[in-house]
Amino acid sequence: MKIIFAGPSLPDAASLAGEAVRVLPPATQGDVLAQVEQGANVIGLIDGGFEYAAPVWHKEILHALSLGVTVLGAASMGALRAAECHPFGMIGIGRIFEDYRTGRLVDDAAVALMHAPSALGSKPLTIPLVNVGATLDAMADSGLLAAGLRERLEDAANAIFFKKRTWRAIVEQCAGIVEPDRPQLLVTLLSNSIDQKRIDALELLKAVQDARDIRSNADLPWKLHSTAFRTRSAL
Structure with missing residues (x-):
């Protein structure tokens, strides 16, 4: 059996996954x-709850790995847990995972966003910092941002709470821009916006689809010690 946990990073996961992969809502503890x-x-693991529910516990991932389950992570909560658990065999995928693994990203809030409820398709309503960074990097590489503007836009994005961060809010808060230039800057950002979370989530979905639906018998260089974690009421 193959499972992915997906929400706002890949709202259309169910229509893309195929019959061999079961799509579940963002994972929480247990x-x-x-x-x-x-x-x-x-x-x-793509998306996971964190604000109103306990997040996925590292120990349950280690438990899965100890039984030979292939566990992959990308894009959001999955990238965070993969960066933390990859030394134990969890497979991280995509730019966001690599940025956390190498320390380029540290704050887990970089993947946070506000989104519609699952009944309305889990559509993202705000912009996570990882998408801001990917967009500004690409625009800077293409010569679409004047010198110093990238840093000012990033500073503005970092100063906005994740539930209120939109491209419009970023442009409005960005320092050093004359008012007549703001509308065109907003249009340019919107037309060049990169959804890095979706890109990484699609890469993970492909990896899950291609993976063998069987548990591994490979010996691990570590041992999961028995604790009371499986009897906790939260699980």
Whole structure:
């Protein structure tokens, strides 16, 4: 059985996954463990809850890995957990994972965004910092940003709470721009916007689709010690 946990990073995951991959809502604490106990052989973690529910616990990922389950992470909560658990065998995918793994990104708030409820398709409503960074990098490389403007835009984005961060809010808060230039800058940002979370999530989905639906028997260089984590009420 193959599972992916997806939400605003890949709202259309169910229509893209195919019959061999089951798509579940963003994971919270205990969800990975539950799928392992139900027979999952491959688990792709993209999105996860964090604000109103306890997030996916590292120990349940390690438990899955200790049983030979292939666990992959990308884009959002998956990238965070993969950066933390890749030394133990979790597979990280995409630019966002690499940025966390190498220390280019440190703050987990860089992947946070506000989105519509699942009943309305989990559509992203604000812009996460990882998408801001990817967009500004590409525009700077293409010569679309004047000297110093990239840094000012990034500073403005960092100063805005994730539930209020939109391209319009970033442009309005950016220092050093004369008012007549703001509308055109907004148009340029919108037309060149890069959804890095979606790019990474699609890469993970492809990896899950291509993975063998079987648990590995490979010996691990570490041992998961028995603790009381599986009996905790939250799980």
